[in-house]
């Protein structure tokens with residue numbers, strides 16, 4: 182089995198002290214930076230855009246895992262590559278020509294991810310799974326940090342894991358929303374590879390220790 186990864190979400194960082202919070206993740210046991218881009222159309226919230234992403238990636242020393250919660254992501258794929266995204270995840274629900282979008286992401290030199298809203302069944306990825314580097318299962322409705330974890334997620338992870346094994350794919354399963362030490366182990370046991378954690382990390386008194394706790398909670 183491959184190593185399980187932790188991706189703190191900068192959405193929960195202190196935006197007035199962003200560099201400080203980025204350095205904190207740099208020195209921690211975290212594996213990826215999870216960076217949420219929201220457009221106020223696909224989701225009912227706006228996070229931050231290109232100039233802020235550019236400032237962020239100038240300081241991050243780990244994989245930049247960019248989660249796009251935007252409509253029409255195709256028009257920005259090359260922009261996000263130039264801004265330092267290593268992984269680019271688009272929403273299934275925002276992409277009518279998903280296969281083309283995924284090929285464009287890979288063509289721009291990034292790992293391609295597809296995110297599923299809580300109501301979107303994993304079986305819809307059956308004909309594209311072999312092309313995907315990452316599937317991000319939303320375990321809350323996208324748009325906000327600090328929401329509570331949707332329990333149906335475990336079942337989706339197991340079903341997706343089975344599909345990945347059947348298709349002999351190398352796809353990583355990433356979970357986003359309401360992740361903590363209370364559900365992390367159960368998620369990785371079900372087949373999750375990457376856990377995103379926002380408020381659980383940054384609202385704790387010692388984020389570095391919290392990242393360590395999460396990492397050891399899921400260590401096999």
Ligand code: DX5
Nearest residue numbers: 190323324326327359379380
């Ligand atoms: C929500 C974002 C998440 C968010 C998770 O739309 O995609 O990445 O930051 O935050 P928590 O871990 O607080 O649920």
Ligand code: ZN
Nearest residue numbers: 215217248357
């Ligand atoms: Zn996210």
